[in-house]
Amino acid sequence: MDGLLGEFGSGDALARAESWRYSRHALRALEQLPFRNAAGNAQLPLALIERFDWPQTRGHRLVFVNGALAAAHSDAGTSGAIVETAADGAHTIRFRGKGTLHLVFANVASDAPSRWNTTLHIRVESGKVCVAEQHVGTEGADVLGALASEITLGDGAALQTATLGDLPGSASLARRTRISLGNGAVFDSTHALCGGRFQRFDIDADLAGAKAHLASRGVFALRGREHVDVHLDVRHAARDTTSDVLWRGVADARARGILHGAITVAPGADGADARLETKNLLLSPHAEIDAQPVLEIHADEVKASHGATVGALDERALFYLRSRGVPLAAARSLLIAGFCRAAFARIEATDLRGPFEALLDAHLPQNAEVA
């Protein structure tokens, strides 16, 4: 079955949909490629393994090679996760109580364009769980991955996710997440999306239980012709639910970024408190970022705020740094990195900031021309 990929490849019907408005051309270009199914038994080069073999997540790791769960590289024995695979290939990952899991999706090149399609169900029944999700690939990997996850958080459960989309310029990823939160559940997510020919993130969250809380933070930092399209859809469906969305985007050269953030407060969801902020930085006259905040409120007693900006580097800050002796190129790099890091300031688990900052440092546009 084709699942998400089938939908992804269903052609004009999808390309015409409003939510694909800014990614139509990228989608159509991808459709021209004669994809075949990616080999799940491909060998992982050592250099790729080194990128995800973090010592602190040994025993907590599931590795998927071209979408297929690779037992040889996986060991989640101490993660607290119960992993089951259904007949249709979908994996269910369950937590009862505390857990830490490192999910790795490795894209490995073959001699023709290839694609994979994987479905995960993540159920946190109780306790506090931390999941790091890392997407990596070999250079030249002409791979299109489609990953769908259904996340269910039980009453009082908490899930913290950290997603690192670190793809080579040839690889693409369509990532769909649907989250349902029970009473008092907390979903706290951070993303850093770099590289890739095309990355699409659809994040639909349903704050179905009273006092549920969602935090979504993220950064995309794009160069060349990279294209990242993030669609956040947060629905406040119960009383006293809260959401806090904070994203930063940077685009250089001819890169394209899209951040669509929609917040809906359903009838009866009184006491809802929703915040959405997206700030974006254009480093080239040919780069483009579309920031689209949408608020739809159907309840009375609601606090909601949103703000979206797209701009260039702050000339005053640049001059301030230079007046202290920091050369122009270094001053620009400092400001761009600082701009992005603001999105990580609220990460509670400070040891998680390391991988994020390292990824960004490696990907931030360095010597871009002033727009």
Add this chain to the structure above:
Amino acid sequence: MAMLKIDNLHVRVAGKEILKGLSLEVNPGEVHAIMGPNGAGKSTLGYVLAGREGYEVTQGRIEYDGRNLLELEPEARAAAGMFLAFQYPVEIPGVNNTYFLKAALNAQRKARGEVELDSMQFLKLVREKLAVLQLKEDLLNRAVNAGFSGGEKKRNEIFQMALLEPRLAILDETDSGLDIDALKMVADGVNAMRSANRAFVVITHYQRLLDYIVPDFVHVLADGRIVESGDASLALKLEEHGYAWIAQRQAPVEQRAGAA
């Protein structure tokens, strides 16, 4: 040779002429105060010296150590020993104060052909300077000026000056918004750095700061040029009579200019 020689400087900002023939010479070891009413061009002078974009020099020249200052990029001026303490220090969220200062100091040292400091040497230097200004060390772990109070921002400017050890420091209304304790602290920081080979240009609106940083020369800047120069007592006369007094004295100068 004068360290700084400004000759008949005319500067236009956003199409409007702000400085209209300003001349000033500063020698090593001297402290010059520049006073003047709002809108006289005091901050423009500071920005032109530090090299901010958008300040167009239409006439005149500035020499620093015998070189044409206007040809140098802002970072090259800093490496050559120039420092501007900003009237409104810029908040830069996400950029760590220590990281920024180390990058700045080492970039300057590198540009001068000096050895860069390692982390230990840098921290030692930082602690020495913090103690002088009675600043808390946690200030270093915060983002540059982000969330600082007005007084903390100004003290951070003086702290940066102490760390970078410039040869020519321009203080742009560093006294504005400071209470008397913070003012004394800032003045102590400046006085501790006064030396025979370092010069200061202290831009201020009020005489109060000059009670604590006693200048060798006081200049009155009005309508884009220096209209009166004297010793420290000039500041006291200004305090007594107000800037209107200068405006009266200035009138004949303009008539002469008109007749010429």
